[in-house]
Amino acid sequence: MSKGIISKDEDYSQWFNELVIKADLAEYSPVRGCMIIKPYGYSIWEKMQTVLDKMFKDTGHSNAYFPLFIPKSFFSKEASHVDGFAKECAVVTHYRLKNDGEGNIIVDEEAKLEEELIVRPTSETIIWNTYKGWIQSYRDLPILVNQWANVVRWEMRTRLFLRTSEFLWQEGHTAHATSEEAIAEAEQMLEVYADFVENWLAVPVVKGRKTPSERFAGALDTYCIEALMQDGKALQAGTSHFLGQNFAKAFDVKFSDKENKQDYVWATSWGVSTRLMGALIMSHSDDAGLVLPPKLAPIQVVVVPIYKHQEELDNIRNYVNSLSAELKAKGISIKFDDRDTQRPGFKFAEYELKGVPLRVAIGSRDMQNGTVELARRDTKTKETTTQEGLAAKIEGLLEEIQQNIFDKAFKFREENITKVDDYEEFKRLLDEKPGFIAAHWDGTPETEQRIKDETKATIRCIPLNNPQEEGKCILTGRPSKERVLFARAY
RNA sequence: CGGGAUGUAGCGUAGCCCGGUAUCGCGCCACAUUUGGGAUGUGGAGGCCGCAGGUUCGAAUCCUGCCAUCCCGACCA
Numbered sequence: 001m002s003k004g005i006i007s008k009d010e011d012y013s014q015w016f017n018e019l020v021i022k023a024d025l026a027e028y029s030p031v032r033g034c035m036i037i038k039p040y041g042y043s044i045w046e047k048m049q050t051v052l053d054k055m056f057k058d059t060g061h062s063n064a065y066f067p068l069f070i071p072k073s074f075f076s077k078e079a080s081h082v083d084g085f086a087k088e089c090a091v092v093t094h095y096r097l098k099n100d101g102e103g104n105i106i107v108d109e110e111a112k113l114e115e116e117l118i119v120r121p122t123s124e125t126i127i128w129n130t131y132k133g134w135i136q137s138y139r140d141l142p143i144l145v146n147q148w149a150n151v152v153r154w155e156m157r158t159r160l161f162l163r164t165s166e167f168l169w170q171e172g173h174t175a176h177a178t179s180e181e182a183i184a185e186a187e188q189m190l191e192v193y194a195d196f197v198e199n200w201l202a203v204p205v206v207k208g209r210k211t212p213s214e215r216f217a218g219a220l221d222t223y224c225i226e227a228l229m230q231d232g233k234a235l236q237a238g239t240s241h242f243l244g245q246n247f248a249k250a251f252d253v254k255f256s257d258k259e260n261k262q263d264y265v266w267a268t269s270w271g272v273s274t275r276l277m278g279a280l281i282m283s284h285s286d287d288a289g290l291v292l293p294p295k296l297a298p299i300q301v302v303v304v305p306i307y308k309h310q311e312e313l314d315n316i317r318n319y320v321n322s323l324s325a326e327l328k329a330k331g332i333s334i335k336f337d338d339r340d341t342q343r344p345g346f347k348f349a350e351y352e353l354k355g356v357p358l359r360v361a362i363g364s365r366d367m368q369n370g371t372v373e374l375a376r377r378d379t380k381t382k383e384t385t386t387q388e389g390l391a392a393k394i395e396g397l398l399e400e401i402q403q404n405i406f407d408k409a410f411k412f413r414e415e416n417i418t419k420v421d422d423y424e425e426f427k428r429l430l431d432e433k434p435g436f437i438a439a440h441w442d443g444t445p446e447t448e449q450r451i452k453d454e455t456k457a458t459i460r461c462i463p464l465n466n467p468q469e470e471g472k473c474i475l476t477g478r479p480s481k482e483r484v485l486f487a488r489a490y
Numbered sequence: 491c492g493g494g495a496u497g498u499a500g501c502g503u504a505g506c507c508c509g510g511u512a513u514c515g516c517g518c519c520a521c522a523u524u525u526g527g528g529a530u531g532u533g534g535a536g537g538c539c540g541c542a543g544g545u546u547c548g549a550a551u552c553c554u555g556c557c558a559u560c561c562c563g564a565c566c567a
Contacts, residue, residue: 004528032559087565122567156491156565163566216567224567236567275567306526345527363526373526490567 005353007287012231013159016282020160023290023354025277033158033165037274040354043298045168045274049148051200052170052272055192061144061172066126068150069117074125077250081124084217088154090119119152124218124243124269127173128251135175135265138257142185143175161278162235162490169273175265177257179244182266183221186242189270190223193238201276202293202406203227203283204413205237206436206485208461213445216269220244226460226485228413229282232434234460234487237279240270278490284378284405290355291378293405294398301327301334301394302356304347306363313338316362319387323360326391332398352377357401358394378405419483423474426486427455436460436487440480442473451475457486 005022008015020026025041037045053063069092075082096111120126127145134140148170158164172189176182190207197203205225215222219241227237248254248264255265284291294300303323305316320336327334335356337347344361351359361373372390375382378401385393416435420426426437441447441459451474452458466482473480 028559084566151567153566155567157563167567169567239567271567273567304526308525340525343525343527343529345525345529347528349528361526365526 005287005289008230008285015287016278017160019281019285019289025281025290026160028160031165033155035160035164037168040298041277044280044292044296045277047296047298048196048200048276049170052192052196053146053148055196056146056170056172059144059188059192061146061174063147064145065147065149066120066123066130068120070120070123070126072116072118074129075118077125078218078246081218081246081250085121085153089121090152090154092117092119120149121151121153122269122271123147123149123151123171124173124247125251128247128253128267131173131175131265132251132253135253135255138177138255141175141177141255141265142181144172144185145174146170146172159278159490161274161281163275167274169271171269171271174268175248175253176268177255177263177266179266182244182268183242186221186223186240186268186270189268190225190238190240193240193270193272194225196272197225197227197237197276197279198406200293200295201280201283202295202402202409203237203279204406204410206461206463208463208466208485210239210461211445211448211459211484213448214459216241218243218246219269220246223464224461226436226487227279227283228416228435228487229279229490230285230412231282232416232488234436234485234489235275235279235282236460236489237276238270238272241268243267243269283409285355288349288380289353291405292355292357294357294402297355297357298333299335299351299354299356300332300398301358301360302347302351303334303336303360303362304344304351305336305338306344306361308364312364312367315364315367319362319367323387323390327394330391330395332391332395348375358397360390360394376401378408417485421471421474426457426474430455430457430488434488436485438483438485439474440471440482441484442476442478442480444476447473447475451486455488457488460485460487460489 005018006014024038026035026037029036093113093116094107094111095113096108097105098108100106131143134143150166150168152166155163155165174185176185194205194207197205205227207225210222210224216239221242223240224236225238227235229235245264245266247267253265254262256262280296281290303320305313307313307316317338324334324336348359355377357377359375361375366372370387371384372387373382374385376397416433417438418429418433418435419438420429421439426439429437448459462482462484468482471480471483472478
């Protein structure tokens with residue numbers, strides 16, 4: 001492992017790339033745009049999955065699994081949905097390879113599929129094709145299903161965790177008897193996401209809805225949570241869609257209500273992906289490496305022994321065993337790094353790079369004095385404290401760290417939301433002080449597009465519970481009733 | 491798909507203009523000394539110089555073609 005990573009002030013995107021690689025989260029794969037998520041990175045994702053999965057179950061959802069491949073014909077059914085995804089679909093055309101006689105493996109042209117298969121970019125179509133068979137009556141509703149899956153979107157430009165051709169996610173797909181119920185579902189899941197991202201990733205989010213042009217293809221309304229990264233760019237961290245009856249109509253999914261009247265079913269879908277890893281990394285980390293929130297850190301506490309002789313190590317180990325037992329009883333994960341192949345200084349740097357929230361260093365002097373050295377990753381501070389009551393102290397500190405990194409990110413976010421009423425000022429701020437800009441907009445897609453073309457900033461969302469105020473569109477001067485959040489985004 | 495750049499050991503690189511069988515650092519292996527912030531010494535292993543042609547007695551180096559990757563745009567969770 002080479003020393004250090006580039007400073008994030010020097011080159012933010014290179015900093016991010018180096019961090020992902022050197023912290024052992026992921027690496028590039030032989031396939032362009034695809035990544036290998038390494039065990040350390042994957043264990044963070046697993047923690048996210050575990051927590052989210054429970055939240056889904058607690059709100060009445062069940063998991064299921066739908067196929068990776070979708071018949072091409074399914075895609076022709078919902079027009080705007082097709083438009084949204086057609087340009088980035090991987091297509092399976094053959095089902096067999098053969099040897100060409102010269103030692104090369106080639107596609108067997110005779111094994112051409114009758115109907116081509118699309119590798120799912122999202123599963124609405126195959127799921128609604130399936131729901132048709134599950135729903136006849138209002139008694140069959142609601143259907144509250146989630147699936148954990150991989151999806152493929154053939155992106156032109158990819159970035160580790162933020163935009164890869166294949167990514168992991170969960171997609172919830174629900175079916176309801178009424179519009180109101182479906183909207184309530186979409187709103188509920190947005191709340192679940194916001195709760196999860198703020199309380200587990202320690203990343204503050206703005207809850208809002210997308211403008212029509214930023215909506216999910218096929219949705220009537222898209223709700224989102226938007227986070228602000230340390231470089232001032234916004235990141236969409238999760239979306240929840242009210243799909244209306246669009247997919248029910250496309251796949252002819254009707255039900256009989258209590259009066260025996262036929263109506264199309266109302267739908268939602270909602271998802272978060274491994275992109276959350278990107279949000280996590282970019283929200284808290286620094287030039288020394290990752291900073292992980294304790295609640296998602298694969299290792300919450302690492303113990304580094306400092307010793308010269310075997311008996312000193314044995315002595316330390318003895319103490320660490322009892323500390324481990326105490327911490328495990330509290331549900332805290334601890335690693336005792338007794339490798340003799342690396343020196344303590346190396347280990348310190350390594351665990352800082354990997355974002356372990358707390359480090360305990362114990363040497364022979366400590367053993368004599370009944371103390372340890374306790375170092376916090378978030379503040380980079382160290383203190384010497386007694387072994388007595390250490391487990392309880394660690395427990396408290398982990399909670400404090402979780403809160404602290406959220407507070408820090410929250411303060412940064414608040415400091416980087418600026419109200420702007422002048423277009424020149426708007427453009428200047430985007431370059432000089434990136435972040436969210438709260439500005440008036442006349443509500444037209446044309447204005448939105450022009451601002452995007454001229455500044456690269458998009459409307460990230462119209463915040464929920466947005467204060468209403470009279471104002472003039474920043475570009476056209478036309479009347480507006482509320483401010484929307486603009487930013488350059490990932 | 492346009493514009494730019496780069497492919498040499500696991501990683502980062504020198505050599506290329508001016509052809510003669512590859513440099514240095516990190517990492518790796520062995521041994522010893524070390525261990526409170528990324529250890530030191532000694533010895534060692536590791537290369538189809540992106541791929542395919544061509545020129546030449548001889549190509550990492552010159553020529554042609556291809557491939558791949560990265561950056562910047564258009565598209566996107």
